Amino acid sequence: MTRSALPAQALLVVDVQKAGVTGDRAVPGAAxxxxxxxxxxxxxRRSGALVVHLQNDGAPGTGDEPHSPGWALHLPVEAGPTECVIRKTRDDGFAGTPLGALLAGAGVESVAVCGVMSEMCVQATARTALALGYRVVLPHDAHATQDIPAAPGISAAVPAAVVSRVAAWAISGDAEVTARASDVTFAAPRPRAVAPPRGRVSS
Structure with missing residues (x-):
């Protein structure tokens, strides 16, 4: 793990919704x-980087079912020309969403990815960003997940911290995995103006 040498031009905040970061079902270390x-x-925001909040639309009855209390984003959104919310229905934030078009239209070449869950939506979104040619920065202490319960005949329980580390390790050959979120720097993309994308985007 090293300090990111170049600034990221976009921040992707993946599924930081109340169901995953508050209450009894919060990821370990949520605070x-x-x-x-x-x-x-x-x-x-201060640097003028593009900020995208990804919001998962869970299945009926799940903690992140649309418009349920757990579906709400936990951190405030400052909606504007360089910040928006994109809703998704799959782990990969690019799948079936306007995220790719938004980043391309904004002139973004590098992204930082944070949020939950490490081995699911965070890793899937980071992998697609890499496949599309973006430089990806993944701060180790800014993504998290749940413990994996024991499976008889397969393995003992796997602590969440181990799951997160393995998720990052699996893409570390291509992504820049930094030890701390504070190691990540930002800069505005060029051009700075962001045209409103088409699709399920809300402010």
Missing amino acids: GLLERTADLLTRA
Whole structure:
């Protein structure tokens, strides 16, 4: 893990919704995760970087079912020409959404990714960003997940911290995995103007 040498031009905040970061079902260390994510948001906004909040639309009866209390984004959104919310229905934030068009239209070449869950939506979104040719920065202490329960005959329980580390390791050959969110820097993309994308985007 090293300090990111170049600034990221966009921050993708993945599924930081109340179902995953509050209450009995919150990821371990949720308070610290929220603090570091809020700091990333503050610095990304200050630099003029593009900020995209990804919001998962879960299936009926799940904690993130649309318009349920757990579906709401936990951190405030400062909607404007360089910040928006994109709703999704799959782990990959690019799948069936206007995220790719938004980044391309804004002139973004590098993204920082944070949020939940490490081995699911965070990793899937980071992998597609890499496949599309974006430089990806993944701050180790700004993504999190749940413990994996024991499976008889397969393995003992796997702590969440181990799951997050493995998720990052699986893409570390291509992504820049930094030790701390504070190691990530930001800069505005060029051109700075962001045209409103078509699709399920809300402000």
